[in-house]
Amino acid sequence: MKKFFLFAACIIAIAACKQNNKSEGAEANQKFASMCETYYQDGLKLNPIAATFIGDERYNDLLPNDGSQAYINENKNFNERYLDSLKSFDRASLNQNDKLSFDYMKDQLEMNLEGFKYHTEYFPFNQMFALPLMFGQLGSGTGAQPFKSVKNYEDWLKRVNAFSVWADTAIGNFKKGAAAGFVLPKALVVKMIPQMQSMLVATPDQSLFYGPVKLIPASFSSAEKQKITEEYRNAITNVIIPTYKKLGDYLQNEYLPKARATSGYGALPNGAEWYAYLVRQQTTTNKTPEEVYQTGLKEVARIKSAMDSIKNKVGFKGDLKAFFEYMKTDKKFMPYKNPQEILAAFENIHQRMKPNLKKMFENEPKTPFEIRQTEAFRAASASAEYNQGSADGKRPGIFYVPILDAKTFNTTSGMESLFLHEAIPGHHYQISLTQENSALPNFRRFGGHNAYVEGWALYCESLGKELGLYQDPYQHMGALGDEMHRAIRLVVDVAIHSKNMSREDAIKYMTDNEAISTEGATAEIERYMGIPAQALGYKTGAMKIRELRNKYEKELGTKFKLSAFHTEVLKDGSLPLSVFEAKMNVWAEAQK
Template structure:
């Protein structure tokens, strides 16, 4: 999986002809079945060739092939990959007749082309990208990969772990080279981002074996994995000491120098970076870059002005629903007064103690269990992999940063993880825990990602395709759907649900405000605060996120609006024949796709239901 797809996925596909698509997933014609089988074999072979260039993607998928390697993250490698994709699309069009494929195979055909067209469009803006930033920069993402994804079950896995320490050092050097070029071209993150990245990098470059108090996070992880091999009887004490020595050498001689370079560069950038943060529109080529990112995030042709207007309208609508809850609980005062009450009253926060943090984790786990018990009534396809709730590791924890999901493996051996930043307990209000659990875990991100990866009847590349508006739209749809099946019994919890929905509507206003209208960070925080009861720590962290990830935050509400519209369309067309399990399986049962293509899939399902 291309890691940049986490922030940059999605553009419109050419519409699939409905007459051809109506033949359905399977066909009785042997020639069509044979052509589909040939296409799937070709796609899997090409995907395997892509995976050969990304050993990290193999590891994310749970494989151990090329387990000692880290991706080549140079610009030259990216250019080679794009050219390979271009040639593959030419080969696809020359060797397969799309009309002779099943409907699902036509979807695969189109999505393969979509991948290339998306990558080619984004490549035009390479100099506009923020390589290092405080949210998902490679300086924290790469160590997380080593510690969370690289399993050590055998001594050979530990050999690979040590080798990957050096591979990460090389990859970070490559990313630093690109970041310097981009900064020189005028794409430099604001000062706050450097100020947040410096302590992140220092935390990964201090403690044993480097010096300072405590153990470095990677050193601690390496020792734990070595101890696991000893406990399993795979190595003896002498073998353990040899591995400790090898890991220590790699960390001191390879890891530390590159983190020293990163820290020095971040510090040198501080006086050059904007103290008053705003969006990318001020950067050279920034307006065109943002237009591209907006199309990418929403998979629509909506303009920044249109997205801004949708956001304003949604904020007004949701505030009406909030007003109704304010009246229901008997609060006397304005909605702004109610916002202040929910934002500031101590009853809405966990204690800022270890016990308070554990209570948060226990509550989120309880909501996962509630949803897990209800899922079979509303979904025909369920994930095999489990989902667990964890606190973000100390080395990458950011006060107020957003909770997030981390992938399970296709075989379920590694569960999905719902991660929360808990260093600032005022940034995780009690009324929002339930709704965010449904978004990140079940039936939200875990449901979507795990089902996609566990499918056995689609080409491999589709299992790992990430499309922002689809994935995040589903997460937000899941939040609201949970209310239909008995969640949010406490009115303040339901208010928390509306808080997160208006949060996503506010994103449409703030993201376009920052990047297309020249808003400053303070203006964005002000609008957010005026229209939401979210904790101030949340708001400040969120706005910082939007500034360094242009467009990404707009996919949530746009995707949700489309999924709700398609459901209403299906309910109106089918009446008593409408089956909620069938609708949900249609939406998330064939992996991710752009929103216009999703509409085509729902139309096909409606036609089949009518014909039954």
């Protein structure tokens, strides 16, 4: 009764002053849209690599020295300035789309500003989250950095020169961190050293960075080709190789002896508070580490029960751990002879689900899609991943699959669920549809929240049976294994960083509860050690989307349409989960 009364009162008030406020409201929205666009453009100047990845070529020659105090101050001022600008707007006067933008921006700016109290610059890179590794992708000639015009080639050389400065700052920050008690775990540093050393070659033409020279367009003149070749050979010899050498030498000779034996942020000064902040940042919730941990324990128990059912269904005699070992080692689950067969198997998954995909989704991205093998230089430490395409469709979205040895590539690793998550309808649909939606302000088109983006992708894994997949019990087991993997993350990530769980105990917990090799578990645990709380977003976001779907199916009955639900989930792009839930509830009310 109270809600109805307030709603009726609002209608009367709006009707009484509708004419007077119409132009005023439109003006406010126009000013707000202008502020959002300025925020986005200024953000690209601060993050030119991000601009490159979305296909904006204006800053392809820039590489910010993001560990320098000058850059940190500039970044902080940027966030403070726009938070002040945001406060000048009356949220209530904005239209619905602008209210979402307001809430998104407010959450992002406040969270960013809170983060400046922690010295993230003391950890310039690690074995997974590393500009030196990304730089190899960009400079290979086949990544996001374009090499189609002479200017493109000139732009890259400017970035190369800036990379040497970036590396000097990174070494300086590693030293400052070590002096203040902030050092990476030894287990991570030993992985970083060979990554740097792998870029050291005897001659320029052996370098990964020589790729653009081999791909010089035929339309270039002979003089242009000769000039580019000489300049790139010189850059590789005198800048790139020496930069990777000094990074590797510093890590080997100075940093490694100071690296810590502990695994989590709890061992760092003020580490518990820092980790609690990262949990809130990465989940876009107010959940505490302990709440996340308890959810993880419950989910591990639930999924374990479902796994046991499949084990019994296929008639396997033995416990779950023995079943995991059987799936990991039996040669019948390793049928491939070469990488091409593996890539073709993933494309087959795509083709098999296409008919049902059209029933469950009203919109399909225009952005092209490709499946590629991960480049050899980074395959050993890489996971399967999706690299977004450009909004103009010139660069496709790419699903990368690391294949070290095709003959040992295991089908029970969850190939179908992996494709649903990393490719279609997971990251490719969500990211591409958002980028293609010109009705959104650019900072939302090209932004993202870990919990929403990864939550959507994990939710997509649960759609396997509805899409006609998971008919093979071992693929269903693989899907459950992937879900278990994300549930285990809730347990071990929190335990490592706030409960003093060791790297070795975390690896054991993972291998005890899922079909993963010790090598695979080691890479995963070390990822959580290097990028705390990031892995928590997957399960947190997926559980929220599934919770809302179940709720609306029950409330709406025959009025619930799954394709319409998916459209609403995706149409406004990534949002903090609290903002997302409020938006979805408004949609559900409108369906009644």
